[in-house]
Amino acid sequence: MKLLVTALVLSVISTGCRKGMVNQQYLKPLAEEEFFKDGSASRPIPPHTVARSHLNEDAHFFEGKIDGRLVTTFPAPVTREMIAHGREGFDIYCAVCHGRTGAGDGMIVQRGFPPPPSLHEERLRQAPVGHFFDVITNGYGIMYPYASRVTAADRWAIIAYIRALQLSQHSTLDDVEPAEREHLQTAEK
Amino acid sequence: MAQLFKKRANVIARLIIFGGPALFLAICAIIYGFGRSDFWTRVDNPLNQPVPFSHKHHVDGLGIDCRYCHTSxxxxxxxGLPSTETCMTCHSQIWKDAPVLEPVRASFQTGRPIQWTRxxxxxxxxxxxxxxxxxxxxxxxxxxxxxxxxxxxxxxxxxxxxxxxxxxxxxxxxxxxxxxxxxxxxxxxxxxxxxxxxxxxxxxxxxxxxxxxxxxxx
Structure with a gap:
């Protein structure tokens, strides 16, 4: 009887110390797991596997190419929301090197990264939109690929904003709404 | 008949009556305080990391957005923690020989992720x-x-x-x-x-x- 009571009291006390619910037996994202060779619980997708709803058949949308040739059109109509969203993406992922205006003078370049070409070069102004998609997706020269960081839809939004940036650097007063022109001219003085 | 309790017994009785609960409350207060102390919760306690990554430098100094690395x-x-590829996007060119970044380069070569401390x-x-x-x-x-x-x-x-x-x-x-x-x-x-x-x-x-x-x- 005495033994039973002791066991009961001990088990009640010790349950208070167990942290089984705090650290449960499942793997968290990117946790350490020595079972796998690379020591990570998060597994890469096995080669040639297609996740449900990730068939990515639309080559125009997912590769920026049709029959191996760079596309010259956007896969969907460009909207104001898309450009605004693209601006957000550009300022997060691209501006660090390419600069907020696309001139190629971002902060990382100022700290010693080899400068990228200005997005306002004639060559890049004439380049098809598929070229930008290809560069963001697969990288270019010393620029790393961004496919794993920026979704295809976001990449197209960023390209729409790049086009807007290019237009902004090559517009004249005639492109401005007549009502706004006067405002701009007085602001200059 | 001799006194059963000496005069001292009054003091001991008072000590037990008042001191007992006081001690109990004190222990409770200590446990309560300890549970909220920075020592226990690890608040304001910088942790050692395999690479002494500075958010101050990258966010305040360079103006990089949180989402550049924490993409998801x-x-x-x-x-989301940035993959080694994200670090190497810049550090393949900048500070590419810095000894402090050796774990990053090693991780990039072996494909074994850096083990950050949570x-x-x-x-x-x-x-x-x-x-x-x-x-x-x-x-x-x-x-x-x-x-x-x-x-x-x-x-x-x-x-x-x-x-x-x-x-x-x-x-x-x-x-x-x-x-x-x-x-x-x-x-x-x-x-x-x-x-x-x-x-x-x-x-x-x-x-x-x-x-x-x-x-x-x-």
């Missing part, structure tokens, strides 16, 4: 989703503090349930306009209560459900 914070429960660790019985908080106007800084001022990252909140509930009961006290969520220098406006109530409506924050048990424990 707007879509996923998990904010700073914020919620108990596993708590369900937490970064994306819903960020999308409804809770800033990174609200929970993680001024990360842009941390040379080595530390925890700024003990993550006690009361702290979660404080905000779930009065979300209007902490909500920001959507475009300010990732701004580290944002100052709480004077009309926070009015603005907050407006944001609760605009962002469709369903306040009744916020304190239900199954919102966080599922």
């Amino acid at each position: 914070v707007e879509q996923s429960s998990f904010a 700073v914020y660790d919620l108990p596993d019985y708590v369900y937490f989703d970064h994306s819903i908080h960020v999308n409804k106007g809770v800033s990174c800084a609200t929970c993680h503090g001024r990360v842009d001022e941390m040379p080595i990252t530390w925890k700024t909140q003990p993550l006690y349930m009361r702290w979660c509930l404080d905000c779930h009961r009065h979300p209007e006290e902490n909500l920001r306009p959507p475009q300010e969520v990732f701004d580290m220098q944002y100052q709480r406006p004077e009309n926070q209560s009015t603005l907050g109530r407006q944001l609760v409506l605009e962002n469709h924050v369903h306040q009744q459900g916020l304190t239900d048990c199954y919102t966080c424990h599922r």
